[in-house]
Amino acid sequence: MSILLNKDSKLVVQGLTGQAGSFHAQQCIEYGSKVVAGVTPGKGGTTHLNVPVFDTVADAVKLAGADVSLIFVPPPFAADSILEAADAGIRLIICITEGIPVLDMAKVHRALRQHAAAGHPVRLVGPNCPGVITPGQCKAGIMPGYIHKAGPIGVVSRSGTLTYEAVWQLTSRGLGQSTVVGIGGDPLPGTSFTDVLELFQGDADTQAVVMIGEIGGGAEEEAARFIKDKMTKPVYSFIAGSTAPPGRRMGHAGAIIEGGAGTHGSKVEALKAAGVVMVENLSAIGESVAERELVTRRN
Amino acid sequence: MKLLEYEAKDLFRARGIPTAPTGGVIKKAAQINGALKRAGRGPWVLKAQVLVGGRGKAGGVQIAKTPKEAREKAKFILGLKLVTHQSHGQAVPVKELLIDRAVDIEREMYVSVAMDRAKACPIVIASAEGGMEIEELAKTRPEAILKLPIDPGVGLLDYQARSLAFKMKVPAPLLGTFVKFAKSLVKLYLDMDASLVEVNPLVVTKKGELLALDGKVLIEDNALYRHPEFAKRGDLEASALEKEAKKVGLNFIALDGDIGCLVNGAGLAMATMDSVKLAGGSPANFLDVGGGANAEQVTRAFQIILKDAKVRAILVNIFGGIMKCTTIAEGVLAAAKRVKLKVPLVVRLEGTKVEEGKEILAKSGLAMIQADSLWDAAQKAVRAAKSVDANGAKRMAVAS
Known part of the structure; x- marks a missing residue:
């Protein structure tokens, strides 16, 4: 098992014929992901990277059997692409696009809540994220595939390169990953830490979870409450931004300390209180997990 | 914004x-009469137009009962450099003054x-x-x-x-x-x-x-x-430097420390600053060079970092994902040669073809310190910064 993606996932890439879409779809195909369709309005009926291109996501679902969407559409049009995928019946939408206006995302959230209320729950991962990978089975995102290895550690993170760093440390110590989920650095992510922790808790192949957070918002504090109440698997965590000045956006739209809330201290304290193993030094993530989890596995 | x-x-x-009825904004005390007329009869409130909170307590908001008092106070406020509890020690000059009618x-x-x-x-x-x-x-x-x-x-x-x-x-x-x-x-x-x-x-x-x-x-x-x-x-x-960085597509925030950081990815950039602090140093900036850490972008990043006179060492931390470490190493080399670095350079590469990348750096003959992990890099950068004296003259250690 794994979460979100497996070897049978059939991807449609929205924005396949664009520069980023082409490059990363090619990488996903080389990794072994099943990219069954692309969508570029006006280019329906053509093929690109040997993949059939459709005008609409609905066609990609109907004619190519796509069940996961990967979005590389520019920010002004990305919210619309998410909603198109949701309406077409896609149940997992992974949006890589960075720079979508927050208000557009608030409207997307509202629409997705209506889908859920109507009995058609849709999971959105991102935006502004590296995507999702289940090592050895399916890569739907922009992460370098080779740093991953199949195994028992679930990883969830708000940052791209920080995830690669953590994954690489795990892989280098022989610890593979069940699934790695980048939830993205925006203020209104489609999927929260808590959502992913719940999935990992229910996944038989996940033995422990690495959670990489950063300053801004209250998602880590919310996750701490979930971990305390519901989680039996060990959780390891690193929070970036102990040196970030308040009131400044640290690259990610969501990484900002506002009105004294969302500080590094508040997150670390909440997670510690929930029994999470806090890693202060980023370079020690792999070691911290290996110390405990490799021993556990041998037993 | x-x-x-x-x-x-x-x-x-x-x-x-x-x-409130307003007389608009003035930039010079001499313009006060027109503003008072537009606002209607006094008393008036004179408010410094700055983006930092807490201006009232710092003297940036005052009441004037007569035109004479208004002119004096306008002159006073327009000459202020406000240091407030929210300005993080910075003095914010008052360039514009809003004149409203008091209610x-x-x-x-x-x-x-x-x-x-x-x-x-x-x-x-x-x-x-x-x-x-x-x-x-x-x-x-x-x-x-x-x-x-x-x-x-x-x-x-x-x-x-x-x-x-x-x-x-x-x-x-x-x-x-x-x-x-x-x-x-x-x-x-x-x-x-x-x-x-x-x-x-x-x-x-x-x-x-x-x-x-x-x-x-x-x-x-x-x-x-x-x-x-x-x-x-x-x-x-944004500071002048931050605006310049933005123009060339760099995500840059100036900070108070002396170790310039050049990193790919926002999260890793933050974590790099944190590591510098943990190693006993202080970061001079947050800088995310973006996904394409090529020679052009790295050159621009070096140039921006070096405009900060406080910088005594530069730490480059790049995770080569889809871009190979060999390409990044060549980019760093080209940039370092172009910019003629005068402060110690610590480079940590990780990811695809990292060994080959390190070899390119080692063989270049360029003085630089290589590191194996972020923690190693942070410690080496802190040591290197301390080896440079206050005048900026280097006493650089031989590349390790």
């Missing part, structure tokens, strides 16, 4: 939200619209008690704060605005005025793609008017493309 008070209040008035205040209230990250929708935050900072009120009397989620596709409905008015005990004759005010404020938030619209204080005057006496509007950066008039104006908060 943060707007100045008068820009915010211009937006208010354009949407029918009443403010007799009966009551102060608070209303703002912001994004609730947990609920993923905008909310109105309101309180019958205005004038003080909302964060302060949240700490001392959280029960005095009202929160109302809004549907971003619909805006604020009449009954929602009324319910706020009743809870805030808005005087009965002003009920209709308040409903119109609150709906306009929410509409402004939605139309302008704001991340915050705040009126503090919203006052009831002794004459029974409802006025927005102060205004704060933040436009969300990702939505600036929909508001070209403000996109063109530029970010008033």
